[in-house]
Amino acid sequence: MSATVKTAGKTVGWVDDRLASSNFLKRSMGKVFPEHWSFMLGEIALYSFIVVLLSGTYLTLFFKPSMIEIVYNGSYVPLKGVEMSEAYASTLDISFDIRGGLLMRQVHHWSALFFIAAISVHLCRVFFTGAFRKPREMNWVIGVGLLTMALLAGFAGYSLPDDLLSGTGLRIAQGIMLSIPLVGTYLSFFVFGGEFPGTDFVSRLYAVHILVVPGLILALLTAHLIMVWYQKHTQFPGPGRTNDNVVGYRLMPIYMAKAGGFFFIVFGVITLISGLVTINPIWLYGPYTPDQVTAGSQPDWYIGWLEGALRMMPNVEWNIFGYTLSLNILVPAAIVPGIIFTIMGLYPWIEQWATGDKSEHHLLDRPRNAPVRTALGAMALTFYILLWVGGGNDLIAAFFDLSINSITWILRFAIFIVPPLVFVATKRICLGLQRRDRDKLLHGFETGNILRLPHGEFIEIHAPVSAEERAVLMAKPNRPPLPAVEEVDENGVAMPGARAARLRTKLSHFFYADDIPLPTREELEAAEAHLRHEVEEAAPVVDEDRRLVPAHDGSVLHDPAND
Ligand code: HEM
Numbered sequence: 001m002s003a004t005v006k007t008a009g010k011t012v013g014w015v016d017d018r019l020a021s022s023n024f025l026k027r028s029m030g031k032v033f034p035e036h037w038s039f040m041l042g043e044i045a046l047y048s049f050i051v052v053l054l055s056g057t058y059l060t061l062f063f064k065p066s067m068i069e070i071v072y073n074g075s076y077v078p079l080k081g082v083e084m085s086e087a088y089a090s091t092l093d094i095s096f097d098i099r100g101g102l103l104m105r106q107v108h109h110w111s112a113l114f115f116i117a118a119i120s121v122h123l124c125r126v127f128f129t130g131a132f133r134k135p136r137e138m139n140w141v142i143g144v145g146l147l148t149m150a151l152l153a154g155f156a157g158y159s160l161p162d163d164l165l166s167g168t169g170l171r172i173a174q175g176i177m178l179s180i181p182l183v184g185t186y187l188s189f190f191v192f193g194g195e196f197p198g199t200d201f202v203s204r205l206y207a208v209h210i211l212v213v214p215g216l217i218l219a220l221l222t223a224h225l226i227m228v229w230y231q232k233h234t235q236f237p238g239p240g241r242t243n244d245n246v247v248g249y250r251l252m253p254i255y256m257a258k259a260g261g262f263f264f265i266v267f268g269v270i271t272l273i274s275g276l277v278t279i280n281p282i283w284l285y286g287p288y289t290p291d292q293v294t295a296g297s298q299p300d301w302y303i304g305w306l307e308g309a310l311r312m313m314p315n316v317e318w319n320i321f322g323y324t325l326s327l328n329i330l331v332p333a334a335i336v337p338g339i340i341f342t343i344m345g346l347y348p349w350i351e352q353w354a355t356g357d358k359s360e361h362h363l364l365d366r367p368r369n370a371p372v373r374t375a376l377g378a379m380a381l382t383f384y385i386l387l388w389v390g391g392g393n394d395l396i397a398a399f400f401d402l403s404i405n406s407i408t409w410i411l412r413f414a415i416f417i418v419p420p421l422v423f424v425a426t427k428r429i430c431l432g433l434q435r436r437d438r439d440k441l442l443h444g445f446e447t448g449n450i451l452r453l454p455h456g457e458f459i460e461i462h463a464p465v466s467a468e469e470r471a472v473l474m475a476k477p478n479r480p481p482l483p484a485v486e487e488v489d490e491n492g493v494a495m496p497g498a499r500a501a502r503l504r505t506k507l508s509h510f511f512y513a514d515d516i517p518l519p520t521r522e523e524l525e526a527a528e529a530h531l532r533h534e535v536e537e538a539a540p541v542v543d544e545d546r547r548l549v550p551a552h553d554g555s556v557l558h559d560p561a562n563d
Pocket of ligand 1: 038039040041042043045046049119122123126131132136139140141142143144146147150221224228232233234235
């Protein structure tokens with residue numbers, strides 16, 4: 001045994017004597033993790049968060065969170081001699097005078113954008129596959145908390161450099177605070193330490209950005225991953241996969257190797273993009289002054305929907321007993337996001353209640369097999385995208401030479417009309433796909449081989465689906481809607497809770513009534529016999545076909561070599 005192995009063994013023994021960790025490690029390393037490309041999305045979020053932390057730590061060494069006014073004297077000539085806050089000046093220094101500073105700023109910003117994008121797509125994967133169902137509801141709620149914190153972290157970071165663009169964003173945030181009835185003005189004074197922008201805000205925001213929010217994200221993330229570990233990961237249906245097992249690779253060595261490699265790929269891609277593509281060139285915007293704003297200012301992508309909501313809302317303001325109620329801000333910036341996040345957080349329970357499905361689910365749904373959930377998701381995404389488009393109405397108007405008012409008015413109607421249409425279309429598409437799956441089980445798949453039979457008929461040869469695909473198709477769950485409930489007792493007296501029960505039955509019909517059932521066993525046997533017969537009938541022709549070779553004029557020749 002080499003000296004190195006001996007020393008390693010001794011060290012491990014020393015740790016194990018104190019922490020008794022070897023049993024835990026042995027069990028953990030042997031844990032099986034199922035495989036699917038979409039399970040990488042959570043990993044991308046995790047790895048980009050690590051990159052955010054690493055690059056952010058570097059920036060803290062040089063950033064000065066202070067609003068004290070100084071005169072800039074760094075190496076960026078166009079701003080020399082300009083008065084600005086220390087925060088802005090230190091961001092210019094990081095960009096132009098500190099070695100690797102600009103790259104680190106860009107890595108930090110790009111990784112934050114990747115982080116939130118990955119979270120959003122991960123959320124969609126969890127939603128559309130039904131991974132949030134029992135027993136993972138709490139993890140879904142933690143996820144919603146993570147998303148909220150990530151948005152907050154992004155917004156706080158974006159506001160720190162105290163440039164004209166970030167100041168504009170902060171002014172909007174202050175406007176939103178002011179619109180809150182009764183407490184708005186106090187809240188704004190409390191947060192900004194007096195009149196906007198004051199001199200305290202950047203240092204306060206700095207604490208939120210580097211301490212409070214990342215701390216919360218780390219705590220929530222740890223809970224999130226412990227729960228994935230403890231509850232085990234869900235898996236897609238397939239051969240041998242059931243609600244009670246996990247089919248995949250052991251953590252050690254395959255999964256660890258893959259995950260480790262993947263971390264470096266994510267890190268590499270973010271660094272490459274950061275090295276090549278400018279992001280947030282604050283030196284072009286200039287320092288923040290509250291009386292200025294640049295045309296075409298845009299927030300980071302993940303705040304675009306809120307900006308859009310604000311831009312789309314008509315200018316409704318009420319004056320009640322001398323108090324102004326700014327519905328034009330309160331509704332789009334506080335009430336609508338509040339409703340969206342509440343519905344999002346409660347969705348697992350909403351679906352559970354509406355469908356009466358309280359069973360545990362470790363096998364994921366294919367989105368087509370839950371048409372209403374998929375359609376609701378598509379509807380929500382459409383709503384979100386329309387808001388997002390609204391956030392760029394000025395740029396769209398300038399680029400396509402359109403009227404900004406027309407765009408805004410079209411969006412005001414579209415936000416109510418298009419999402420329901422998308423709901424209907426998505427549901428129809430899902431049911432169409434279910435029908436196709438049923439056809440595949442009954443008639444096999446179309447091979448694309450068209451044959452002309454000796455008596456002149458053209459047929460397309462069908463072949464049975466593979467065992468793997470069959471297992472996937474046959475895993476479609478059968479979910480009948482809830483039966484109607486008795487609304488009155490034998491004496492004609494209304495049953496307690498009858499109204500809620502009726503609503504629930506209606507909702508469960510809404511979710512499950514439209515469904516293309518799997519073929520029955522008899523139908524499958526008859527179809528199999530038919531398919532076998534078809535294959536046998538076509539066999540001599542197929543065989544003949546293989547012996548034909550195309551000639552130069554397009555006709556076919558008999559190939560003696562294949563005889
Ligand atoms: C900081 C952000 C987040 C990180 C780093 C993260 C990370 C992960 C990872 C690595 C997994 C296991 C692999 C996978 O299924 O992709 C996972 C699973 C899960 N995540 Fe997240 N996540 C985040 C945010 C969210 C959000 C916003 C939601 C939903 C609102 C969510 C809900 C879930 C659920 C329910 C699971 C279990 C999925 C299953 O077992 O199939 N996560 N997360």
